[in-house]
Amino acid sequence: MQSRNPVSRTGRPRSAAADTAILAATRDALVELGWSRLTLGDVATRAGVAKTTLYRRWPGKNELVVDAVAALFDELEMPDRGSLAADIEGVVLQFAAILVRPETKSGLMAVVAESTHDDALRERIRASIVDRQKRLVLEGRARAQRRGELPPEPDPEEAARAVDLIFDMVAGAVVHRTLVSAEPVDREWAGAFTRVLVMGLGPGRSQ
Amino acid sequence: MQSRNPVSRTGRPRSAAADTAILAATRDALVELGWSRLTLGDVATRAGVAKTTLYRRWPGKNELVVDAVAALFDELEMPDRGSLAADIEGVVLQFAAILVRPETKSGLMAVVAESTHDDALRERIRASIVDRQKRLVLEGRARAQRRGELPPEPDPEEAARAVDLIFDMVAGAVVHRTLVSAEPVDREWAGAFTRVLVMGLGPGRSQ
DNA sequence: TCGCTTTCGCTACGAGGCGTAGCGTAACGG
DNA sequence: CCGTTACGCTACGCCTCGTAGCGAAAGCGA
Incomplete structure (x- = not known):
């Protein structure tokens, strides 16, 4: 999706499962809460990841929802x-x-x-x-x-x-x-x- | 716009000027800030009214923006x-x-x-x-x-x-x-x- | 002119989300 | 085994929300 370095070959790789879980959780939250009441903390909880993980991958709510949709x-x-x-x-x-x-x-x-x-x-x-x-x-x-x-x-x-x-x-x-x-x-x-x-x-x- | 009683003939009347000032301020804030960064406190300040006055007339951000637009x-x-x-x-x-x-x-x-x-x-x-x-x-x-x-x-x-x-x-x-x-x-x-x-x-x- | 009523401006407040920092741990590659 | 990066977790300051309470202001009717 987005990687700061074109390819970083060393270190722990990002979990691909986390990506799909986050995007799915975002869609679920959109269904239940709509846009305005959707919070990134809630999405993180639904996805079973830490809120910081979410912020490491997406700049904010807008970009996350674009990818999810x-x-x-x-x-x-x-x-x-x-x-x-x-x-x-x-x-x-x-x-x-x-x-x-x-x-x-x-x-x-x-x-x-x-x-x-x-x-x-x-x-x-x-x-x-x-x-x-x-x-x-x-x-x-x-x-x-x-x-x-x-x-x-x-x-x-x-x-x-x-x-x-x-x-x-x-x-x-x-x-x-x-x-x-x-x-x-x-x-x-x-x-x-x-x-x-x-x-x-x-x-x-x-x- | 909206009045709790069909017509209340007694008491201090609502300022019509405040309505137009609030709606104009809302539009200005939309131009400068967009939707997500628009806050009701900011609109109230721009309109020169108290935040509580704004809440007395509109339930929330959604309804205010609808009327402003x-x-x-x-x-x-x-x-x-x-x-x-x-x-x-x-x-x-x-x-x-x-x-x-x-x-x-x-x-x-x-x-x-x-x-x-x-x-x-x-x-x-x-x-x-x-x-x-x-x-x-x-x-x-x-x-x-x-x-x-x-x-x-x-x-x-x-x-x-x-x-x-x-x-x-x-x-x-x-x-x-x-x-x-x-x-x-x-x-x-x-x-x-x-x-x-x-x-x-x-x-x-x-x- | 005097009450009665409603709105107004102002201040203060708890609740909750935002986005970040710091830490120790986990998972890869060489 | 070591270096590097991602991860989970906690904690934090900042801001906005929406409400409550107060005294003052502005109308209307007697």
């Missing part, structure tokens, strides 16, 4: 479902399944809020969470172009803008539906959303 | 710009203008995160912030139907679902673009977003 996004993948619409609907439902979990809900938004005052934290979120999702958009877009569902985009800058737009639309809508509106992202909603998006992307000019 | 949404309105696309683009830019302010960025997401563990807080957010935005969607949709840009929807439940979907798409995309991607919502982005949305809503069946 990021692990939830490991399961993200994008099987080829045959069409652009099916691919989008699949990734929407998959993303929603992660987002609906209480540890994600309370943790993710809180660190995003903190990141508005902490550039390093924003970068950490981007690297460990956001980019992994964006990769799915890139993949789905490339597939759709191969199928002929979307026109190829010769200009790389224009393509990047299009990917960013799609990404913000998909992730934003799912997040807003789940967290702000507090309504479920079920097949019906995902289908309606996908219809609008695919229709908006398809025949018209530009992307 | 909600005041920023007072300027929301939706002039008729002649077409559905222009209306959407206008509300996107207007919403983004509020959201880009540092007090909104750090405050809004934090209380949303807290609301996942506090139903009363979620309701407070919905009533004082979310519903005010949703009204714009309702208005723009009605206008577009009057113009013939969108088909009328006889089924009220279906109409409500459509409004909710549009609302989550618009607000979600703008929030995600601004807070997570940390990129500006300029005319170019707003235009591209509006193109996709309008095209997705328009010709196809239902929405």
